[in-house]
Amino acid sequence: MAEVGESSGAKSPQEIWAKLVPSDSRHSDVEIKSDEIVICSVIRLSSFDEHAWCTIKRNSDLCSATLQNKSSTAILADEAVIHNGDTIDIRCGSEIIPGPDREGYLRYRFKVMPRPETSQKQLKICIDVDHAKCSICLSVWHDVVTVAPCFHNFCNGCFSEWLRRSQEKRSSVLCPQCRAVVQFAGRNHFLHYIGEDILKADSSLKRSDEEVATLDSCASIQSNLVIKSGKKLGRKRSYSPLHEDDHSVELPCPQCGTESGGFRCDHNTIHLQCHACGGMMPSRPPATTVPQHCLGCDRAFCGAYWHAHRVTGTGSHAMCRVETFQPISERTISRIPFWAHEKNRHEQDITEKCIRQMGRTLQDVITEWITKFNNREIDRTRMPLNHAERITSGTHLCNDCYEKLVSFLLYWYRISMPKNLLPPDALAREDCWYGYACRTQHHNEEHARKRNHVCRPTRGSNF
Incomplete structure (x- = not known):
């Protein structure tokens, strides 16, 4: 049985933003123009019949899509089995097979087309709202100003009032957030528009008209302002x-x-x-x-x-407490971190079984591998921490970073382990083509369980 993909829907001169490229060059590409489109298959038996087998919907990031199975049988997407009605996210390079088996079906590669050079590029910025709040009033910036040299941001009205009070009482103006001496203040038009976009997206963060009017009445910074510091006149004693x-x-x-x-x-x-x-x-x-x-x-x-x-x-x-920030060598750990094995709990359970069957504790294993790490016996390329080459057993790390380090060491512990020491159910599994970089393991429970993901990728961009 062979299948040929076709897209259904109105034909229009829209931009082709993606394609399904068949593995057999005798078949043409399936061009995807609409943001949401139904893909049909022509099944060549005794007649030519069209059958919808999936829907592809463009995601908001413009470089990925959501695929939904519309056929009566399961289909494969990046090795994951997708049943009727189920969905999966696909990206450029994802392999899609419109059937439950690899044999007998035409394979496709999902390809996102590069956007035309002449088109206007739109950059979407994700920002935590808490990072767009004035530390004086604790609300989203209004008419934001930036101070230097520390580059913290405040509402114009809030900082203007702080500036007035500081200049009345002190020889220097200190940043309300970090207490650095402020030498310059100016309106930040770029952050001003970001603040406006945040308020448009979530109207519950807006201030009342009365609050806005009060802030505007206090605002005194209309252009770049150099703030001088020095000894205040009339002070009778040292500050x-x-x-x-x-x-x-x-x-x-x-x-x-x-x-x-x-x-x-x-x-x-x-x-x-x-x-x-x-x-x-x-x-x-x-x-x-x-x-x-x-x-x-x-x-x-x-x-x-x-x-x-x-x-x-x-x-x-x-x-x-001192426990929040300690040298690596002084830390202890009794549980496998959440970050371990790319958050795959099945792999975490296997690692825990291996440690227990060998009559060891997690702390024993980590102590041994920290020694290897300190002796530079481990490749640090994939280490998920900044300044990886400078870290030693004497380095101070916070709790989160220590757990990421432990997760990194547990990967090397597992990948270095002889196969015969794995539990029987884990030993019978095949390696996932995408290894630790597999995205399917995060949203497909069956795939996460039945394939080994503590291995190096043999396909994809990480190979």
């Missing part, structure tokens, strides 16, 4: 943050106003905000203090810093 009564604005951390570990913040000290607890700590040169940034993700964490200075948390200063 000390201990005498500030403005909601402890000048006391973001325990070292503001109090010496600890031979260091005390001054009005020029730049502060870092801890990613875990939100507390503040002074930014210190790496050569003079303990690490403050995770080398795996570059985020700031305060646990190790305050622990090294023997400073404990108080009601007025948030502070992490």
Whole structure:
């Protein structure tokens, strides 16, 4: 039985955005013009009959599509079995077979066509709404301004009011978010449009007309503004943050106003905000203090810093426990991380069985493989952390990055394991062509279970 794909629907001079390219060059490509189209097959038996076998719908990212099985039998897409009515996401290069078997059916490759050079390109930006909020009023930016050199963003009205109050009381204007000395402020037209798009997408984030009017009445930054700092006239004594009564604005951390570990913040000290607890700590040169940034993700964490200075948390200063940011060699782990084996729980269960059958613990395995890692016996190419080449067993990592490191080491533990040590049900499985890079394992339970995905790809872009 042979099948020839055809697209049904009105013929129009629309742009061809994708094709189904048959493996047999004697058959023509199936051109896809509509954003949603039904693909039919001409079955060559005693007569020519058209049968709808799938629907292909273009996704919003413009480079992938959703395929739905419209036939009475199962079809194959990237090795996954798709039954009648079921859907699967396909991308450029996906293999599609309009039947349940690889033999007897014409194979297709889904190909996304390059967009014409002359067409207007639209860039879609995904942004977490929390990253588009003013840290003063905690709402989406309104008439956003950016300050330098720290490049934090605020509502024009909010920062203008902060600027007015700061210049009345202090010699320098500090950033409301990180306490760096502000030298420049200006309106940010690019972020202004992003804020407007966010409010159009979610009207619940809009402010009332009264709030907008209040902000506009306070806004004083209409053009680029250079903010000068220097000694204030009329001050009878030197400035000390201990005498500030403005909601402890000048006391973001325990070292503001109090010496600890031979260091005390001054009005020029730049502060870092801890990613875990939100507390503040002074930014210190790496050569003079303990690490403050995770080398795996570059985020700031305060646990190790305050622990090294023997400073404990108080009601007025948030502070992490030391366990949130530790050297790799001092960490312990008792469960397989969520990230392991590309989040494939079937592979995680197999790894757990292997460790248990060998009479070992997860900590035993990780300790052994951290030694291999430290001795550079492992290829770090696929390591999902920043600065992979600089990481050693003495490197400080946050909890998330440590679990990603453990997941990376468990891949090498499994791939290095002799086949005869695998459980019988795992040993009988064939390797997936796409290995660890397989996308189908994330949404097809049967495929994730019946194929081995702890292996290198033999097909696709990762091969």
